[in-house]
Amino acid sequence: MNLPLASHLQLAVCDYPEHVPQDRWADYARQQKALGLSYIRIAEFAWALMEPQEGQYEWAWLDQAIADIAAAGLRVVLCTPTATPPAWLTRTYPETMPYDHEGRVREFGSRRHYDFASPVYREHSRRITRQMAERYGNHEAVAGWQTDNEFGCHDTARSWGGASAAAFPGWLEARYGSVQALNEAWGNAFWSMDYQSFDQIRPPNLLITDVNPSHLLDFYRFASDNVKSFQEEQVAILRELSPGRFVTHNFMIFESGFDHYEVAKGLDFVSWDNYPTGMLEFFSGWGSEDLKTRYARTGHPDFISFQHDLYRGLLHKPIWVMEQQCGQVNWAPYNPLPADGAVQLWTAQAWAHGTDVVSYFRWRAATMAQEVMHSGLLRHDETPDRGHTEIQLLDLEQFPSGAVTAKVALLHDYESLWLYDVQKHAAGLSYWAQTVSYYAALRGLGQDVDIVHPDSDLSGYALIVAPALTLMIPERAAHLEEAAQHARVVFGPRSAYRTVSGRTPEDGQPGVLAGLLGSKLLNFDSLRPGLSVRVEGPDHACDVTTWAESYRLNPAAGNGAEAVYKYTGGPQQGQAAVVRHGNVTVIGAHSEELIRSVLAGELQAAGLQAELLPEGVRLSRRAGKTLVQNWNAQPVAYAGRTLAPVSFGVTND
Amino acid sequence: MNLPLASHLQLAVCDYPEHVPQDRWADYARQQKALGLSYIRIAEFAWALMEPQEGQYEWAWLDQAIADIAAAGLRVVLCTPTATPPAWLTRTYPETMPYDHEGRVREFGSRRHYDFASPVYREHSRRITRQMAERYGNHEAVAGWQTDNEFGCHDTARSWGGASAAAFPGWLEARYGSVQALNEAWGNAFWSMDYQSFDQIRPPNLLITDVNPSHLLDFYRFASDNVKSFQEEQVAILRELSPGRFVTHNFMIFESGFDHYEVAKGLDFVSWDNYPTGMLEFFSGWGSEDLKTRYARTGHPDFISFQHDLYRGLLHKPIWVMEQQCGQVNWAPYNPLPADGAVQLWTAQAWAHGTDVVSYFRWRAATMAQEVMHSGLLRHDETPDRGHTEIQLLDLEQFPSGAVTAKVALLHDYESLWLYDVQKHAAGLSYWAQTVSYYAALRGLGQDVDIVHPDSDLSGYALIVAPALTLMIPERAAHLEEAAQHARVVFGPRSAYRTVSGRTPEDGQPGVLAGLLGSKLLNFDSLRPGLSVRVEGPDHACDVTTWAESYRLNPAAGNGAEAVYKYTGGPQQGQAAVVRHGNVTVIGAHSEELIRSVLAGELQAAGLQAELLPEGVRLSRRAGKTLVQNWNAQPVAYAGRTLAPVSFGVTND
Amino acid sequence: MNLPLASHLQLAVCDYPEHVPQDRWADYARQQKALGLSYIRIAEFAWALMEPQEGQYEWAWLDQAIADIAAAGLRVVLCTPTATPPAWLTRTYPETMPYDHEGRVREFGSRRHYDFASPVYREHSRRITRQMAERYGNHEAVAGWQTDNEFGCHDTARSWGGASAAAFPGWLEARYGSVQALNEAWGNAFWSMDYQSFDQIRPPNLLITDVNPSHLLDFYRFASDNVKSFQEEQVAILRELSPGRFVTHNFMIFESGFDHYEVAKGLDFVSWDNYPTGMLEFFSGWGSEDLKTRYARTGHPDFISFQHDLYRGLLHKPIWVMEQQCGQVNWAPYNPLPADGAVQLWTAQAWAHGTDVVSYFRWRAATMAQEVMHSGLLRHDETPDRGHTEIQLLDLEQFPSGAVTAKVALLHDYESLWLYDVQKHAAGLSYWAQTVSYYAALRGLGQDVDIVHPDSDLSGYALIVAPALTLMIPERAAHLEEAAQHARVVFGPRSAYRTVSGRTPEDGQPGVLAGLLGSKLLNFDSLRPGLSVRVEGPDHACDVTTWAESYRLNPAAGNGAEAVYKYTGGPQQGQAAVVRHGNVTVIGAHSEELIRSVLAGELQAAGLQAELLPEGVRLSRRAGKTLVQNWNAQPVAYAGRTLAPVSFGVTND
Numbered sequence A, B, C: 001m002n003l004p005l006a007s008h009l010q011l012a013v014c015d016y017p018e019h020v021p022q023d024r025w026a027d028y029a030r031q032q033k034a035l036g037l038s039y040i041r042i043a044e045f046a047w048a049l050m051e052p053q054e055g056q057y058e059w060a061w062l063d064q065a066i067a068d069i070a071a072a073g074l075r076v077v078l079c080t081p082t083a084t085p086p087a088w089l090t091r092t093y094p095e096t097m098p099y100d101h102e103g104r105v106r107e108f109g110s111r112r113h114y115d116f117a118s119p120v121y122r123e124h125s126r127r128i129t130r131q132m133a134e135r136y137g138n139h140e141a142v143a144g145w146q147t148d149n150e151f152g153c154h155d156t157a158r159s160w161g162g163a164s165a166a167a168f169p170g171w172l173e174a175r176y177g178s179v180q181a182l183n184e185a186w187g188n189a190f191w192s193m194d195y196q197s198f199d200q201i202r203p204p205n206l207l208i209t210d211v212n213p214s215h216l217l218d219f220y221r222f223a224s225d226n227v228k229s230f231q232e233e234q235v236a237i238l239r240e241l242s243p244g245r246f247v248t249h250n251f252m253i254f255e256s257g258f259d260h261y262e263v264a265k266g267l268d269f270v271s272w273d274n275y276p277t278g279m280l281e282f283f284s285g286w287g288s289e290d291l292k293t294r295y296a297r298t299g300h301p302d303f304i305s306f307q308h309d310l311y312r313g314l315l316h317k318p319i320w321v322m323e324q325q326c327g328q329v330n331w332a333p334y335n336p337l338p339a340d341g342a343v344q345l346w347t348a349q350a351w352a353h354g355t356d357v358v359s360y361f362r363w364r365a366a367t368m369a370q371e372v373m374h375s376g377l378l379r380h381d382e383t384p385d386r387g388h389t390e391i392q393l394l395d396l397e398q399f400p401s402g403a404v405t406a407k408v409a410l411l412h413d414y415e416s417l418w419l420y421d422v423q424k425h426a427a428g429l430s431y432w433a434q435t436v437s438y439y440a441a442l443r444g445l446g447q448d449v450d451i452v453h454p455d456s457d458l459s460g461y462a463l464i465v466a467p468a469l470t471l472m473i474p475e476r477a478a479h480l481e482e483a484a485q486h487a488r489v490v491f492g493p494r495s496a497y498r499t500v501s502g503r504t505p506e507d508g509q510p511g512v513l514a515g516l517l518g519s520k521l522l523n524f525d526s527l528r529p530g531l532s533v534r535v536e537g538p539d540h541a542c543d544v545t546t547w548a549e550s551y552r553l554n555p556a557a558g559n560g561a562e563a564v565y566k567y568t569g570g571p572q573q574g575q576a577a578v579v580r581h582g583n584v585t586v587i588g589a590h591s592e593e594l595i596r597s598v599l600a601g602e603l604q605a606a607g608l609q610a611e612l613l614p615e616g617v618r619l620s621r622r623a624g625k626t627l628v629q630n631w632n633a634q635p636v637a638y639a640g641r642t643l644a645p646v647s648f649g650v651t652n653d
């Protein structure tokens, strides 16, 4: 990969030359250079212009666009345009169309209208990738590639009919060998759901009542595998024809339609698209309406940094923000203007969490189609918008390159997410909400956090937190037991509720994890709004909402399991709510206060310094520097000085 | 029927041997016997195991399961497995599939995926029933049969296409003879909806705007008839091949998809499935969020006993609870743990309302598929769960067999329900909500209540309450007039709003009931939340919400109709809100306070003793005993003693 | 048109002889005459009775119905019955069926089940119109015609498949000539949405994500054109065969499915259907729940008069209310009884806003089908209902004919509505809500208002208010500039955000309007509930919710643009929120207080007298009279006297 090693943060922008007259291109490039940008991402949705009719290619415009950018001293990130198949493709090959959960074909007219499993679409995907790579793969100005755009966005990772429905039985047969093995793995005896042959099996939609979670889990795995292999085909072509260039993909906020750990494999680094205000308004399953209002103009710091830390953890490498909000977005129910200083703060935060390049979306606000209400660095009238002004004032030297070295790991797994959310049992919780609760508690205690897969290398961490590892397998349990030798480990509720096929362990929860936890699940309690139970620990008590599970201590636990918190009152009166067993603690009750309190103790036990930060104040560390952030709209007193509203400072550690 | 007459309540459990390894079966049966159970219900969803391929039967496993149960001294309730057609059936005969209200096929993958009207499915239903009955019909251990499971559950009583759509015209032709008669009955002239031939008529879904209630009423009747005849076919085979065994069906909470009075005919007794916490969270159209929170861990006593009294009234016989919640359920938005004592309280209440056998759902919590989060008497790890412990402590001798002898009848009719709910006119009310309001008032006044069909024998009752008899026919009116000779009768709002075909009486409401009520409807008023009107009676006044109708006294009413309550203020100022005409009272306004007040007076007039019970305290009487119940989470002072939280006591009358 | 010029308001009623036995007809007509009615509207939904089988006509019943009405000295309004095609038509020609937005056929069984674009349906529409017109076109009793009924009601203006889908490409080809021109107009390069041929283009439904607003705009125009030409075919036949009779159509409350200005062309006058309580409960996107409760029994005065003024403005002529609520309706979630006096108040208000004939809906409450819960002047039992009594007491002489002469014009445009609402950007606002906010402010300041199309003659107005003219074209801008020479002009937010094809002006908003406004758009801010910003003006400050846009003054504005209000705090701190440029003011912030304050100043500047009326008090002027109205349920002191609850008085100006 010929990507130059930069000494500090670099900036970039997403541009769409095809949206403006050609006579603006050279001028735009010069302005972009003058603003201090290094890269321009282009060609993301331009298939119809590259290939206006099947097999007829038109490259002149793109040759010119790249030339203009190169002439200004900028480098290009090219995208494979497969997120937007042209009308001729969709109409000629309707078998490439995806189906929605309601069983309907999803129509041409916006974007992402294809089924990852379609062999016909795969062929077109490979063809256009090859054409682009042949023409531009060795172009000097081309720094690297983005595959497609935002896999899974708009609920497109899964197609519930068509090509996916046709391919699903074969995938199952490859996994299970015999339909008897599948019936056993899925527990199909339950409601006489046994299959007699693989070709009887369809995607699990349009059912009369609840879905078998095992059926769903395998359909989600199948869909995830399709995303993975779809991208692998493009990556292979780019490796062949564009040597020395990086290949990345721009992942989306809280996208849950595929296993990002699998799909990221084979990329040079991971990118993601960071829209802090829309994220809070649209994706949030965590936080109250009041919190949404409080952080409406900045987004919530932990919500954003959660993504940075998650994507940095996919390949354990620095990342890019491939699309960075720099003004209002257009796709949430409400789309406020960012606060003064927010674009600078987002950029600084991105750096501190391991971002090497921040690429703003987009250069000039679009004057046509779906996103005319979305902002760019330039307004529709080409005057610099608020974000442009903020970027211009930014000193990039203060953001040196280097490593983020967290001592705390938070474990995350997409299969656990799928199993958790298909059977929430308490409507007010979800996998993401529970996971973010633990993450936010750690951030509020001043910690840097790596979000990593449970099966990854966990050495080097002093504290390992597993908020919602619903799916447990023996190998994973062994790996965690090994990790607990040298680190403190904390589990959240619903740990190890499910086996690899989505069933419950025959010996009850937490199955293979029982030895490590020194306890077994007794009961779980789902609390409607208004209903709470109380827990009491050594030095404090608090109320628990939404979820409360209890444990029976394992008498066989050699070094002594201990009920640290117990329920007082309610059906689980006197039962253990938090159990400590050596280095390992399991928290069974949902309470932000309880989580913070237990984690503060565990940090201390792990030899890490914990500090309860003021609301909206956050610390992030990278390359020997600490980024002190104030996300509040008001000034805040912190560490002997006053932090201005929506601001940051960089200090040496 | 060779069912032994027991001197007191018997217990049972639902078990699924096919969900666990065969080596557990004998052991489970011994444990079940040791717990004091008498019956084990099995084979409910096991079609695919009995007949893995069309026409290939495998009985060995079921032979063994029954043998193990019999060997432990227990008796078996067998189910026809038609709630879960196997995959081979659905895929080979797709014409058996049901259609949803949106016009889509409802897919294989959960349960109840069949259309009651399908002649092909009927053939399979008869065949598997015959096979089972031939093999086990005379087995000594087999006490009786359950048909299918929970008819109508998951909105499956009606199929809006396919076989049902094909059969509907023929049903209509049989009912009306000529399309002219149908057009007149339905009032099709209204919007030029006249049909020229029966084959033009479809189920009333996917319409542009509101449905003709007459069209809907007949489609619902048609669907109900299909459920009835579907079951009759099974019952006939069981009668033939399994003499001396009972046949029952397990009906569902608040299921409204068919006429239970019709479908219960031909059964030996009625069963139902009692899930108190899920019922309150999921099915409730009555009661505030606060009430749901208050009773989250027990369910609401009146909500539960309403079902007991309703199902006991179908055949005027003691009933079974075929599935009794004994821990958390899994299918409501929130699924709390039951309070300590709740399982005992539910069991005692069931007995007091006429239940002879309570069968807990289920033995061991399922380790697979849709219901892994649902509890059983054993946990996943086979340890006894909370419900098991409560049952073990229960003294069954305190629950003697015998009759429930209520002096108050509450009239209920499914056709009235259908007509009411298709045109609610005030979004906050429904047939069930209005009906339960009257029922709960009676229970809060300490009354035992029979819920019976308006056309049934009403002699023997001192007070007859008809909360929402929307549909009135001359024969029914005459029957009620006769009943009013010897009893007090109270009607609620919307009485006799509709004729047999769903039209309005040509002489206005209440049509043929005008003589009995001594009044005619003047106006009805629909009150949005926040809007109320006031009524004033002889000794008190109160606010009315949601619904307020007024009456014009009939000058022809010989013995003098009287406006007992009048509206004060609002558009109906000065008009009668409650009219008394001899023994008969009609309440036109919706107010829990007003209903309670009027009913208290009527109880007194009927010579019945009324007592205003404390919140959450209830009395139920059977066989010379009174069950005093405290449903509160707190102790309550009552009748000179303190009732413990969630508890009961049995006293002699 | 042989419509007699009446000296004062006339009354009428909608009747459906086919809903009652023939022996009631003559009697009803005599009663109608006795009540003081002049016209009876009939035959609206009677196609199946006129033509029971294709080509077989039965006129005897209608001959008789008309004869009975004529014999009583009343005149008839006949309707073409095309809102309800008979079953034989729908079943024989299923290609006439409409499709819903979800892609499903909308079924027979209620009304409006046809696709305006269907050539087959057009043929039947012309045929039945011709048949009726030939038979009754010259009948002496026939005063005029209503085409169809309530075009667009129940979301029927647009069909998303079938005949409409087939016709859409041809309409586009006629508009754009080449697919390249369409691609450019729609900005299809945006997401590779370019079409290669017209036949690839479908209605914009079932998309994966947001629709291209240009695609939507043209589909809406296409649908609107179909409504227009559908009616024109009927009108042409009626003109030919029924000379001297009027032709009108009864439009619906807040119907947005077609361009009413276009569809009204060619009618003699405009009618509309006025349901004040249902309108407030069901259609309102403006006003809080508290306001809905406060006005539940009368509807909101401004909501109703908005419709009067809108429909009067379609042809700049007096109108009819073709259906006037006279008791409860049946189609809203809640359907309260109107307050005492409401029917009189609605009638008086209708007159004062330019209505010449008020036709109550309906004579006798229907005893069958969808609307049995709806009121009429007679109850089901034929006794006079509350509305009947009110009408009987009404002195029509106090309502003289004559002109409404408003000095204030409010500009309204359906294309702006479509573009605004497809990209609301702030979920709490809409085109109607924003427009009604300005209208209500003017009414609360005592103004009479003409609602007119922006391209219509604007001379004669002293103040012109354009609340939400989203779509701007050069000709319109020039017309408004001319109008600003002799009048004060006020624009609201989002003015001129879009060009004729739905794109954004290449030189930014407000494009061609920049000269007139003396400013350009800087930013717009979308405020979630709970988030507000503050504006400060010369003499007062207030909070702004939901929407806040700011401007850059145009230095080229010769006579000096001035920031009248500025934002204080928030991201637009210090920027202009209201700009005045000569006669022209633009208000960028949404605040009822701000709007009222600015408009009060503009009225004064325009030489008009403004008076801040008490809540619920309204003034309306016609023919030298002023109608003073109290819409409150309480008495109100006004102008030295006490206005009774829900009452009016007529005074000389």
Ligand SMILES: [Zn+2]
Pocket: A150, A273, A323
């Ligand atoms: Zn993007």
Ligand SMILES: [Zn+2]
Pocket: B150, B273, B323
């Ligand atoms: Zn069940």
Ligand SMILES: [Zn+2]
Pocket: C150, C273, C323
């Ligand atoms: Zn109408």
